[in-house]
Amino acid sequence: MKYVSTRGAAPVLDFEEVLLAGLARDGGLYLPETWPQFSAEEIRALARLDYAELAARIARPFVGGAIPDDELDGIFAEAYAGFDHAAVAPLKQLDRQVWFLELFHGPTLAFKDMAMQVLGRLFDHVLARRGERVTIVGATSGDTGAAAIEACRDRSQIEIFILHPEGRVSEVQRRQMTTVTAANVHNIAIQGTFDDCQDLVKAMFNDAAFRDEMRLSAVNSINWARVMAQIAYYFAAAAALGAPERAVSFAVPTGNFGNIFAGYAARAMGLPIERLYVGSNSNDILARTIATGDMAMAEVVPTHSPAMDIQVSSNFERLLFELYGRDGAAVAALLEGFRASGACALEAGALAALRQVFAGHRLDDRETVAEMARLYRATGETVDPHSAIGIATARALAGDSETPVIALGTAHPAKFPEAVELACGMSPDLPARLADLFEREERCLVLPNDLSEVQDAVRARLGPGRGRLAS
Ligand SMILES: *Cc1c(COP(=O)(O)O)cnc(C)c1O
Numbered sequence: 001m002k003y004v005s006t007r008g009a010a011p012v013l014d015f016e017e018v019l020l021a022g023l024a025r026d027g028g029l030y031l032p033e034t035w036p037q038f039s040a041e042e043i044r045a046l047a048r049l050d051y052a053e054l055a056a057r058i059a060r061p062f063v064g065g066a067i068p069d070d071e072l073d074g075i076f077a078e079a080y081a082g083f084d085h086a087a088v089a090p091l092k093q094l095d096r097q098v099w100f101l102e103l104f105h106g107p108t109l110a111f112k113d114m115a116m117q118v119l120g121r122l123f124d125h126v127l128a129r130r131g132e133r134v135t136i137v138g139a140t141s142g143d144t145g146a147a148a149i150e151a152c153r154d155r156s157q158i159e160i161f162i163l164h165p166e167g168r169v170s171e172v173q174r175r176q177m178t179t180v181t182a183a184n185v186h187n188i189a190i191q192g193t194f195d196d197c198q199d200l201v202k203a204m205f206n207d208a209a210f211r212d213e214m215r216l217s218a219v220n221s222i223n224w225a226r227v228m229a230q231i232a233y234y235f236a237a238a239a240a241l242g243a244p245e246r247a248v249s250f251a252v253p254t255g256n257f258g259n260i261f262a263g264y265a266a267r268a269m270g271l272p273i274e275r276l277y278v279g280s281n282s283n284d285i286l287a288r289t290i291a292t293g294d295m296a297m298a299e300v301v302p303t304h305s306p307a308m309d310i311q312v313s314s315n316f317e318r319l320l321f322e323l324y325g326r327d328g329a330a331v332a333a334l335l336e337g338f339r340a341s342g343a344c345a346l347e348a349g350a351l352a353a354l355r356q357v358f359a360g361h362r363l364d365d366r367e368t369v370a371e372m373a374r375l376y377r378a379t380g381e382t383v384d385p386h387s388a389i390g391i392a393t394a395r396a397l398a399g400d401s402e403t404p405v406i407a408l409g410t411a412h413p414a415k416f417p418e419a420v421e422l423a424c425g426m427s428p429d430l431p432a433r434l435a436d437l438f439e440r441e442e443r444c445l446v447l448p449n450d451l452s453e454v455q456d457a458v459r460a461r462l463g464p465g466r467g468r469l470a471s
Pocket of ligand 1: 110111112143221253254255256257258259260307308386410411
């Protein structure tokens with residue numbers, strides 16, 4: 001399988017190169033040159049596999065032989081072995097039409113684990129074979145850092161440094177990161193804001209000598225392999241409800257558009273998905289774009305669903321590439337205009353193609369809490385604010401269609417106890433695996449917001465030659 005950039009001006013790469021590269025050299029994102037197709041017979045056969053087997057089967061054509069099938073199966077088996085639920089991603093019926101797919105049974109209680117657990121192992125596997133090591137650096141405002149740390153801990157070819165703003169992440173979020181004491185995990189609390197952390201990471205990448213010396217790399221949400229690993233649960237859930245004989249729709253609480261784009265990919269691969277519903281909070285650029293055809297940036301406002309407090313959804317670029325007939329130059333021009341003025345208008349043909357598959361719905365914080373409370377009264381289920389937006393979106397947009405709608409559950413309610421308390425008047429328990437989180441020892445380096453101090457700390461922890469090619 002070959003991969004092309006959404007801006008059409010970067011070299012065509014193979015799977016292994018795309019995995020390690022992340023962003024394309026022309027600033028675009030990588031996509032497979034063609035969508036592999038799954039026949040009705042092949043989709044039917046998926047229903048007999050367990051989740052890890054199914055996910056490996058879906059990944060195979062994308063990996064394109066870069067990793068032998070039996071080794072790929074092993075990577076997926078290991079990635080999901082540590083999940084708290086035997087089904088990995090259990091599917092629950094909420095009412096006549098709406099189903100709830102729980103994607104939060106991994107180590108950090110959010111759906112990011114579904115892909116990150118695979119990504120860390122894919123990195124390790126490919127690097128070991130090439131005799132290389134990398135140093136992952138990232139900034140986090142809370143959740144992504146924990147998922148990245150859990151994905152990279154104890155991986156032999158990876159050192160990971162995660163910067164978080166000191167005192168500005170919740171205690172659970174901090175402890176999920178700082179209590180991981182694996183030797184290759186390094187937490188740094190910066191005396192500053194999340195933006196300061198992000199600027200430090202950017203500055204480290206922009207320092208070419210440092211970047212090369214340390215072999216810096218990232219595991220951010222634009223990495224193709226993360227999207228790839230998410231396609232599987234669309235197939236698994238649809239097959240469980242009767243695909244390929246019966247079509248389904250999905251409702252997805254959306255931030256960076258990586259999760260729902262995996263649904264689009266599943267549809268392009270032959271899975272009968274009728275509609276994809278985008279759930280937004282008050283930061284609703286995507287819902288507005290679908291409704292009006294104008295993509296216009298607004299100020300980011302903080303909400304109960306912080307993982308969706310985003311104005312520029314980086315993975316939306318992948319969909320634009322598809323909507324514009326894979327014309328990289330047209331996508332580059334459109335996004336240049338958007339970056340310059342904060343707004344751009346979709347072409348009529350692209351907008352029609354968008355609306356054929358996608359619809360959007362928006363909930364503010366009050367409506368989100370009301371949905372959490374309603375669901376608790378009606379079913380006894382406590383859900384987190386992000387998941388509640390997905391469920392409310394499913395109910396609002398399904399109308400009187402007979403097609404079942406699967407709402408994606410993206411975080412465990414215990415990750416957002418304040419909102420659950422507000423909506424349901426009770427506080428959800430942490431799952432057993434985290435029950436002793438508050439007793440565990442923490443390890444974290446505190447540093448001022450100063451580039452050279454952070455670089456010195458990274459260098460000191462890697463030791464001489466640690467970042468270089470191993471022989
Ligand atoms: C990351 C995240 C989202 C948004 O997913 P995208 O792929 O960025 O659209 C939604 N909910 C939770 C809990 C998340 O962590």
